[in-house]
Amino acid sequence: MNKEQALDRLLAAKNFRDICPDTVKKEFEIQLARRGDPSAAEKAARERLHAVTGAFMTPGEARAVGACLDEYLSGDESALTRALRLHASTRERLEWMDALFSRVLSFTGGPSRVFDAACGLNPLYLGHLGLKGVLGWDIHGGAVKLINDWARACGWDVRAECRDVILSAPDETFGLALAMKLLPVLETGCKGSALTFLKSLKARFILVTFPTRTLGGRNVGMERTYSDWFASEIAGHFEIAEVFTAGSELCYILKEA
Ligand SMILES: C[S@@+](CC[C@H](N)C(=O)[O-])C[C@H]1O[C@@H](n2cnc3c(N)ncnc32)[C@H](O)[C@@H]1O
Known part of the structure; x- marks a missing residue:
């Protein structure tokens, strides 16, 4: 061949x-x-x-997210939780999602435009919260379509595009950019790409999060590994404005140094 x-x-x-x-x-x-x-x-x-990408949501799970939309539109808000449970990253976060975002949004002063990089299904939650000017990018066309279907049907100011954050970055400037559980995915593909990606963003604040447990739920010392690596990687480029743990997610709010 x-x-x-x-x-x-x-x-x-x-x-x-x-x-x-x-x-x-x-x-x-x-x-x-x-x-x-x-x-x-x-x-x-x-x-x-x-x-x-494929490991986070199967085609069957994506179809089920579509079915949840009708239930949500009929007034059943728990259908949003059922939809978020169908992508591994939002499923893991459900327990502490409200606490995490309430802390980030109050720290960053309720940003008017939000970029969600490699968003999975997270923009569904942002739309439900009522955030304005949300743009999500993900390489998973199925997730992108679902976000746009939900946003259109619910009248949310949310849109998604099927784009690779390594190959380009949005031209717009955002109050907040989200890089949730993304940097390890980028860095395992190509060393140095996580920092290059962060530097490509035009945002007042950047939320970076890391999982501290494996997809199977095991604690194998990831928090220490990621915090040591991240501190040395961003030194001289970004200032850490806030660091905290929400459930099993290690969270940093960055500002440009
Ligand atoms: C670990 S999940 C995180 C999802 C979301 N950020 C969250 O925390 O809920 C990784 C996501 O990144 C997407 N992805 C992986 N590499 C990407 C890239 N280079 N550009 C855009 N999206 C990417 C995958 O399709 C998947 O939805």
């Missing part, structure tokens, strides 16, 4: 049809440069794409 055939196969694969095509190409090129062989690169890119 040559390079073009391997990439075409990857782009047409059922599991990846909904993923941002630029991301699929990027992951394939990275793996090809590492391995040389197109078939091996295709296999490795599949694994990486599953780990960075």
